[in-house]
Amino acid sequence: MSIAPTTAPSDAAGLAWLRRWHRAIEIGFWIGLTAVNGIANSVTVLMDIRRVGLDFADWEPAVWEWSSGIVILLLIPGVAWLTRRFPLHWGVLRRHLGWLLLGSVAFSLLHVVGMVALRELAYAMQGGNYDFGHWPSELVYEYLKDVRGYIMIVSVMESYRFIVRRLQGEASLLGPPDEGEPVESLDRPERFLVRKLGREFLIAANDIEWLQASGNYVNLRVRGHDYPLRSTIAGIEARLDPERFVRVHRSYIVNLGGVASIEPLDSGDARIHLRDGAAVPCSRTYRDALRARVGVA
Structure with a gap:
């Protein structure tokens, strides 16, 4: 590999x-x-x-x-x-x-x-x-x-x-090794496998800036590139580190380390501005929990 x-x-x-x-x-x-x-x-x-x-x-x-x-x-x-x-x-x-x-x-x-x-x-x-x-x-x-x-x-x-x-490139979860114990938890993966044009790469879970649901896939955004992972947004949320990743919308999860600012909207929702320049929606259901996590009053 x-x-x-x-x-x-x-x-x-x-x-x-x-x-x-x-x-x-x-x-x-x-x-x-x-x-x-x-x-x-x-x-x-x-x-x-x-x-x-x-x-x-x-x-x-x-x-x-x-x-x-x-x-x-x-x-x-x-x-x-x-x-x-x-x-x-x-x-x-x-x-x-x-x-x-x-x-x-x-x-x-x-x-x-x-x-x-x-x-x-x-x-x-x-x-x-x-x-x-x-x-x-x-x-x-x-x-x-x-x-x-x-x-x-x-x-x-x-x-x-x-x-x-x-x-x-299409992402997938690392499977168990053919022999011996896995070197990392399969329930909370630290890395994902990406297959692209016959080659395979590893991306660190902490490098994922945000995730977006897309049909039967979830797109992992890493350094400006989207890698589709065959999963539901709820399924992958359960396997990510809750200290680092937080659900902000029914279709979005963000890496707290990548949050630059939170812009309140008149509707009661919010817009999250990330350090990579992207902006993702935050519904009112998740807004207060996000503000508490990032230390915004």
Whole structure:
């Protein structure tokens, strides 16, 4: 196991760029994919119609394809939330798979209803009428198509998150040694293992400046870098030194040694300014206990 600086300068610049632009990249990817599919499918369907001589107007294939693509694009944030709430990891796969399958049913129903509504609107604007067909049989048919697209979307999201975690480094608790007694307490770890691009590093627990819950992960902030740890915020709180770490929010824990100041807010909450320049929220539930811990009257 090597012990070295956890992030090279070029890696740090790349991760900073990714953190800054990740939202634009994600939105741009899905919009671009929808546009490419909409254009390509509209053209190929129109070519097929002309080839066999079917009686459809040239605008109809575009309405079919774009009504579907637009609704799917609007459903992407919901799928993203669902996969963050119920991620596909081996340890929780069986427990989360049922929720993801239910999500596929909701995805297909919303897709069909929205798609048909847009088509009916488009046809009405052209002075025509759109006939979806026999709803029960068409819903089954559409679901069999939608579930493949849903699986693709979930796979892309999980793959993207996996790559990002590997780039920034993923933290884990040290396990027991193969032989002999552990050199430090496993219940109250003094160090965490970080895996990054095939390498392994150790970070000291006391070097963690603050922690933030993020779905089924907790991000450990160490010297400006976030390392996701697969845990709940309550689970990791129970294993940290209570003399050094304190809960300040349902989603945040701070290292008391890194607190620079506490800014009261009119709402009764507070904002904690840390020595690394970050600011994290402190809810009123935890505010008085924090002020007492840091010696502020």
